[in-house]
Amino acid sequence: MTRRDWSRRSIAVTLGATLTAAWLLPAAAHGAPVVSVPTAAAADRGAPSPYTEYELEDGTYDGTLLETDATRTFGHTNFATESSGRKSVRLDSTGQYAEFTSTVSTNSIVVRNSIPDAPGGGGQEKTLSLYADGTFVQKLDLSSKHSWLYGSTDDPEGLTNTPGGDARRLFDESHALLDKTYPEGTTFRLQRDADDDAAYYVVDLVDLEQVAPPASKPEECASITEYGAVPDDGKDDTDAIQAAVTANQNGEIDCVWIPAGQWRQEQKILTDDPQDRGEYNQVGIRDVTIRGAGMWHSQLYSLTPPQDAGGINHPHEGNFGFDIDDNTKISDIAIFGSGTIRGGDGNAEGGVGLNGRFGKNTKITNVWIEHANVGTWVGRDYSNIPELWGPGDGLEFSGMRIRNTYADGINFTNGTHDSTVTDSSFRNTGDDALAVWASKYVKDPAVDVGHDNVFSNNTIQLPWRANGIAVYGGYGNRIENNLVSDTMNYPGIMLATDHDPVPFSGETLIANNGLYRTGGAFWNEDQEFGAITLFAQGSDIPGVTIRDTDIQDSTYDGIQFKTGGGAMPDVRISNVTISGSSNGSGILAMGGARGSATLTDVTISGSRDGDVLVEPGSQFVIDTGDAQATAGTRGSGQGQ
Template identity: 75%
Template sequence: MRRNQRGPRLLGGSSLTALLAAGLLPLTAGGPASATTPADAPATAEPAAETRGAALPYVEYEAEDAEYQGTLLEADPERTFGHTNFATESSGRRSVRLDATGDHVTVTATAPANSLVVRNSIPDAPGGGGVEETLSLYVNDTFVEKVTLSSRHSWLYGTTDDPEGLTNTPGGDARRLFDESHLLLAETYPAGSTFRLQRDADDSAEYYVVDLIDLEEVAPPAEQPAECTSITEFGAVPDDGEDDTAALQAAVTADQNGEIDCVWIPAGQWRQEQKILTDDPESRGQFNQVGIRDVDIRGAGMWHSQLYTLTPPHEAGGINHPHEGNFGFDIDANTQIADIAIFGSGTIRGGDGGHEGGVGLNGRFGEGTRISRVWIEHANVGVWVGRDVDNIPELWGPADGLEFTDVRIRNTYADGINFTNGTRDSSVRNSSFRNTGDDALAIWANPRVADPSVDVTHGNTFANNTIQLPWRANGIAVYGGYDNTVEHNTIADTMNYPGIMLATDHDPLPFSGQTLVAGNVLHRTGGAFWGEAQEFGAITLFAATHDITGVTIRDTEIHDSTYDGIQFKSGGGAVPEATISGVTIEGSLNGAGILAHGGARGSANLTDVTISGMADGDVVVEPGSQFVINGW
């Protein structure tokens, strides 16, 4: 089957350099290209306030919109998930399967490119644990090299809705079918060049499913700043496969102690098998960690300065923390990290003995912390911001003014970034997330803080981010708190939960003040969960316990939702006086434009709301509901 190429999509993406230490890691052990740093890519303008999604330096091409020879896979109308459904887990709910020699996907570059990422699926090993296979890359009809694909980090089995119940052991239904492979090429090819991924006779996987291809022009590595001291001066050696943790920890400690001005991680592959933190002289144990503070860590670019671990956290003897893993950084305060990649080696969340995939960045974070152009992949959680107060109470303090910019998080087993434990006045901007195993972005007003009457998560902003393909839970979630803002984000293809959810499950401190959801665009979001018995809207408000107050939803587009556009879900609380204005809801395969469940309570005031193409009606209030919708 062949189709003519159409235009590329400009959603999120990711990329990985060829590993310098041959044989140490599969090519899939990486993540996305850098955003605005000159170490990796041409400068990308900051998105204008009204722009939706992140301004990213690569172009994304859907396989089904390319020229291809193969089989088109398309999702069923319910976009059924969790039963080995390749098309449901595909971007745009379509992908291309390559079965025969000569099958291929070919895209034409609309801009210069010297790197490639392919989101793909190949079969698992018969006994689990994944396999590696190759696919052939041709540029302008000339063979360039083999791209190594891996299923090591994909293929979770089971029918449970509880992610900790999934297993790496084959049997029954499967999900999390896709992963990504990345390649930095030896030369830059001009716009108009053709990139063809082809199954040749010596490419021996049973099949290859190609979902999308990202192409980007990556700049050379940045040079070492004069004020920084390289980790090589502490004994680290790039690309040799030996553990560099001791040298990396020594450099960070020297910076923290004021002995050097900043830590430089040069271009190269640097193996890290323990989390970087602060030694606790009181030895309060692995569950009571002390993070780093007053540290400046810089790299040559996300494609170039790459930390990786070969050991899955649950197999690493003597790891720092059973939950937080053996890679990345634990941060307490005033830390800057920029232009590096952190590649975990997780394969599971829970299951098989309660194993987890670790956390890339975690800790209290405090004041003065900035994270820029950091790429995290194959972690359980990309970033977990906050600690419970009972974890060394004398060190407790919330993140305050924390900033994430141009961050890329891919292929996790749980959250992308979670703001909790009183996080305030913090933000995630111009960042991209793909294939997260729980909320891609979350604000959780966790009550385990010093003073629940004061330390309420508030004043946080998620703006101009691109979120694709969460394979469990939401694109963006807000659980309690006040004066939090979700604006100008693009969210696409959630598997089983909303694109945006406001909720009071997870025992949060109550909503108060205003929660603003504005200027977002959602494509193909919502889904069925909890035994496939509960259908979630593209935007869902779930007052499970406390009321959800102060909600404003405005200037938002909802396209092609799997179920309802906006849904007020039955719960123990109410949603009083929600304001919905300037919202367009267009097309629903299986739902209504706005739906209030029979057990929902509260009210919504509609102004300038446009609804069209709904399967189950425009505005529907189920019988027995106490919810009132005004203005329709």
């Protein structure tokens, strides 16, 4: 069943003494979200950020404020829904602007923006003017090449780059190093001047960062320039990069240095397989260390769409970045892909920044990945060269900056275990920003299970498709101390048994997270998802603990137990605050849900459709202690 006809009578179980006074007000009185009091550990959430973010609608502007509708409708060329905080500013006329005053010093800027596609597709390049304290600084180069996907389907492979009808993925980002440092208190203005001639500009947010000078080459490293690479000349440096990496892998040099500069790369860096096993060469590098001068300084980029690259690259994995098999360290570089779509238009692909088996002792630190299909895909199917198979084990990702992808940010699959993603930021991913997929494409599904992986202290913003964080099967996986905001259509955090994973077992922990404006409607807008959703589509999801978490202004429910073929037994929910579930309930058990949950110190306020709601016919039992049961009605005025 869908949730489109939930106007019938249901049972609403309220939380007695744990409810705040705000719950006593009728739902109609909550035009603005109810702001909860964060838990004591809230200061520990999210990634430690080197940049400071500014919402342009919170500054001063001469333009049009765009605000989303009540249900944050997605997929219908809705700029405000795809905006941070669900608001942005549109500049239509010469002289219009958005400005703000900095609270930090900065020598760089990132602008999240949208400009129109070219009439026939393929994007266009335009400029926008940057001013500081009233003085012109420079033109910022904006592009719509990597945005604008069209189609009414929610199947990502069904979308197209050809203009027509509804569009989504409307935003991209422009970044620039400035010619000097501007002090705290500088008033920055983004202004449409006479020669800034896009039909319109939608500006959403700005990041300011004091970028350190380029790091110096470590004495033990050999530069890719020693192998023939030339910075900033627009020529393909793949052969030089590959030669340096191969020399390191063979023990001829101690590590590879990528100096400051723009380095064009049009083939994946990997290990050539003399046996030519499989249709594509899919042997990764091992025992390699690659270091750069900083992600703002040492930047690899591709201009060739992956499907047009040819050579030994797998079309899905693309023609840029690195294929990793074992014991590899990569740090302080950027990898910018050339993808524009995920699987549509004749199976065109966006490519993958980092992929492979990954093995043991692999550490990826301070790497910026943008315009890829997937930022990082960890794991290969056992069937792909079985003699080389092995799961990711003890991997460490930190300081990652993944932006504007067409699918996942980082996905741990194929039995990856005891691995971490920490202190990283993700924005505008086209599928799960972070995921553990305990897939069955392993040597032994009874043994090779995705387990004991940790996603902690990460900041996730604006996934334009799917979840902020997801776990599909396995055991011992933990989601801790993260901030997730503004999902377009799916939960902020989801545990699910779709995608046919190895079943859940043991404990899965969701602890000390903050979720803001998450959840949404998808699949032809027939399914509505909560901020945290448990979906036992097939096998059961046992052993779930949700604690020490703040959920605010959910598009639909705060916590949702979804109808499925499996059960969700003995869920423990404690010290959780849910406020302002604007089109749903604080906690919902759907009519086909099975299992149980125990609530301890749970505070719910401002839920439109009841604070704890168990649909008629549901076999899900919620223990609220001394709570009272009262009749409730699922609201019908949902604008659906």
